[in-house]
Amino acid sequence: METVQFRQMKDGTKEEYLFLTKHEDEYAKGLPDRILEALKNLENTLSGYQVSRLGHSLQSATRAEADGADEEMIVAALIHDLGDDLAPHNHSQYAASILRPYVRPEVTWIINQHGLFQNVYYAHFLGGDPNEREYLKDHPWYQACVDFCEKWDQSSFDPDYPTKPLSHFEPLVRKIFSRTAFDPKYVGEQTMGKSAVDIAMSGTSE
Numbered sequence: 106m107e108t109v110q111f112r113q114m115k116d117g118t119k120e121e122y123l124f125l126t127k128h129e130d131e132y133a134k135g136l137p138d139r140i141l142e143a144l145k146n147l148e149n150t151l152s153g154y155q156v157s158r159l160g161h162s163l164q165s166a167t168r169a170e171a172d173g174a175d176e177e178m179i180v181a182a183l184i185h186d187l188g189d190d191l192a193p194h195n196h197s198q199y200a201a202s203i204l205r206p207y208v209r210p211e212v213t214w215i216i217n218q219h220g221l222f223q224n225v226y227y228a229h230f231l232g233g234d235p236n237e238r239e240y241l242k243d244h245p246w247y248q249a250c251v252d253f254c255e256k257w258d259q260s261s262f263d264p265d266y267p268t269k270p271l272s273h274f275e276p277l278v279r280k281i282f283s284r285t286a287f288d289p290k291y292v293g294e295q296t297m298g299k300s301a302v303d304i305a306m307s308g309t310s311e
């Protein structure tokens with residue numbers, strides 16, 4: 106079989122769907138390469154800062170590593186702004202979606218919320234509410250997200266910081282994104298569908 110015969114999904118056979126699943130699994134193996142490529146493309150996105158978005162991402166990951174963060178958190182810091190080009194108005198959720206099948210829910214939650222938490226540094230200049238994040242203050246991961254923003258995100262716009270290159274983080278990107286998606290060993294008991302993390306990501310409760 107080179108392609109399936111169906112033109113509407115409802116007409117597909119079991120054999121065809123098994124065939125397509127094999128293709129999807131093969132394609133998923135290229136994820137680390139595609140993430141590395143997308144990171145390189147951040148060099149040419151948002152301007153106006155003293156560092157490029159790639160520089161900011163690398164600096165965030167470098168700082169996380171220097172502070173002794175674990176591997177999942179370092180990779181999360183590295184890709185936390187990956188959605189700047191395709192999801193400029195909800196880039197936090199974009200990065201969280203990429204991470205979610207491969208890391209513990211806490212890491213996904215922090216990245217999902219980081220845009221909101223970053224508002225504390227500037228929303229008051231733009232007519233917004235800098236403290237909007239406080240509606241989450243009783244969430245068990247609230248402080249971890251506060252710390253992520255304070256130590257690794259808002260601080261990572263310094264052109265003089267000794268930032269590690271992308272090649273330094275490449276093995277880690279390959280390691281995390283080569284994991285089996287939704288392996289309970291890493292993400293706990295959840296599936297692609299509704300799960301505890303959906304609730305956690307919505308910020309309402311655990």
Ligand SMILES: [Fe+2]
Nearest residue numbers: 185186219220
């Ligand atoms: Fe961000």
Ligand SMILES: [Fe+2]
Nearest residue numbers: 161185186258
């Ligand atoms: Fe950022």
